[in-house]
Amino acid sequence: MTMKEKLAGYTKAGKALLAVNFYNFETLKGLLLAAKVTNSSLILQLSESSLHYLGIKPSIAMARAMLKEFDVEGWVHLDHGSSIEIIQQCLDAGFDSVMIDASERPFDENVRITTEAVKIAATYNANVEAELGYIAKLNQSQEFEPTRASDAKRFAEATGIDALAIAIGNAHGFYKETPRLRLDRLEEIRAEVSCALVLHGSSGIPEEQLQEAIRKGISKINLATETKNTFMKRLQSLLADNDEIDLRKVFPKAIDAVKDLIVRKLEVINI
């Protein structure tokens, strides 16, 4: 099944897919171990900086090989694509889905760029996600203006996107204080648009709020920061008092930490 079909089906059914970023072989392996033991489907995401680090072709080849190896249903998605060029490169490389993020541009420009991405992706039968409203980037102020339902409706209709990332009190990175999602606004948006709704910045959102957000219409939940943090924190503690040079003896424990984190997330999300 294509990601486009899967996400549309989940949106209709009121269920959510977990979309997790990976950064290297080790984090990818942790994600797949978790999907395997919970029998879950998974969206594997890469940001532009991860693509820069790994290379576009090695990224998708590794993701595909690992999905096959672990016999997990999954797809590869570009997270926060900033230009049509990177969208085109990822689609050419075989990505199942791309995000075009022109959310910091004026509304009409966001519509124009997103529409162009939708048009290109159609020839690949790929899924397209866009963003409307301001979701704070890492280290930016987390004050926000939630996405308006009427804007979401206009945007979705004008662009023909498959998925829309909305701002409802969520932010990237860790939260300084426990977030309170604007679930009322989510309900208003859900009532106006039929495409999938995406929640970015789920690291640190309490479990009950994640589940409530799914019940009220979120069908893709993005997770990045917690994975990175879990992997590196575990590695730091493993290496603090250790002169082991065989990385194959050290990394598996950090992989297991990622696996445990994602198993818990999948248990929360697979409601």
Ligand SMILES: [Zn+2]
């Ligand atoms: Zn994001």
